[in-house]
Amino acid sequence: MVDVDASYAEIARRPSQIVMRRLFGSGIPWWSLLIFSLVVVAAIGGDNITPHDPNGLDLGSAFKPPSWLEGGSIDYLLGTDNLGRDIFSRIMAGASVTLTVAIYAIVISGGIGALIGMVSGYFGGVVDTIIMRVVDIQMSIPSLALALVIATVLSPSLTTVIVVISITYWTWYARIIRGEILSLKERDYVALAKVAGCSTATIFVRHLLPNILNTLLVLASLQVGQVIIFEASLSFLGLGIQSPDVSWGLMLADARNYIGNAWWAITLPGVAIMLTCLSANLIGDWLRDTLDPKRRQL
């Protein structure tokens, strides 16, 4: 009985209250939050807090192993690469590029995708058919292949990466949001809003948007890891971030050329990718479970 009461109490609460309650309850991915916060701090701090200049060449100290190994020095915590650049500083600098790409790409693809999905679901009919056809068509091209075609056209840069990823992912949001809207628009309060003379814009912003915010937040948080890997792949291929900007994918591409000389240069940037994605995914899972009990089994 206690459980039933508790769940009723939960329904009666607003999502923000549920988040607050869960935040101080159990099941919180503390480690993930800690790691992700460190990445955010490194990204915000930028060049001001890196121990060395991420692009500072020092050929005299090339291929220094991490500090805990023989021959390493505490000066270069995670060792140096073939040009004597400090790997720890470069990983910190890479965090800023990675998060910048992730934030822009998610906001753009999520914004466009959600709007198109809302329009498609709300208006239905021909508009819906056309939009969903376009989504199908775009999904029939593997995303990396599509990215390659776009990359042939635009010269590689931070902006290009953001454009490519946004174009790749909007369909994902559009499909899911459309599905949500299809059921939301049948609700009485939407019909009543229409009868009461609300404009379509008002219905969208005041009655539909608040109801899909949770879904959007969950989708976005689960997308962070995918975007990070996508950016790293593009940069690794040489179609993404270009030097002197630093990206984890680019570091791996460089390190590939001297894979026999410095194992730390090929493992550590990958560990940064892995830990960031892992913590982002776990935070996403936790948000999903907290905000959207229906999707727990997904």
Place this chain on the structure above:
Amino acid sequence: MLSYILRRVMHGVVSIIGASMLIFVISRMSGDPIVLLLPVDAPQSAIDAMRETMGLDRPIWMQYLIFAGKALTGDFGNSYRWQMPALNLVLDRLPATIELALSALLFSIMLAVPLGVLSAVNRGGWIDTVGKGFAMLGQAMPGFWVGLLLILVFSVHLNWLPAFGAGGVSHIILPAIALGWYPVAAQTRIIRSAMLDVLDSDYIRMGRALGAPERLLVWKYAFRNAAVPLVTVLGVYFASMLGGAFVVEVIFAWPGLGRTVVEAVFARDFPVVQAGVLFTSVLFVVSNLLVDLSYGLIDPRIRHG
């Protein structure tokens, strides 16, 4: 059944036509291919003449129709770089990519099936925990990094397997693992949840009541039904590997379509990029189509729905 197949095939054809339009329009946005073909100081008259012979003075929809008409007869134009028909180049490299994708698929299934089944049978046990951890790690590690780590360990340090090129079986092992790594997590999850459903069903309980050995129940009766959801999405995974192959082929210098297209992107070799990406999309659509049709074959409710 026939109308179901026809409807699905039409759907696929529309997708491919749409994809070809998208690819065509994006590549045309890059501006004039003539700039790449003629010397910088070419006189205006030469540019105009070239434009006319290539049909670039016509409206874009007409250009697309010409492109599509030629593409249907297998003419994607000549590769700027290799001086051979782009289609021949693509067809030449395609088998290696398919070989790699199939090997990767085999690897992922060989890992996912035991992991998924054992996770379901020992739900909450240590193997379930290992499986979950593996799934989380798998989705956080980019395939290309897995490939680099494999090279570091098995080629550079242990010197067991070759790091690049194609040849015997030894050459395909590392790239297949790198490419098959990512879907293992999702496949394990599918098998696990399907097995949990089936193990909970009446006929398994009946079998247990009749005293059938547990191993027989799990592998013969339960797994056969639990495998259906995985089998039906294998085409989807095959298709997604065609996309992943672009990066993995570059790392292992695998002589497939992916590496060819990436090289063509750097050389601005548009005919090869167009033909390569369009072919990948066709394969993608066809394998998804086969998935849909297999659903229809297995489950009659779908083809009548």
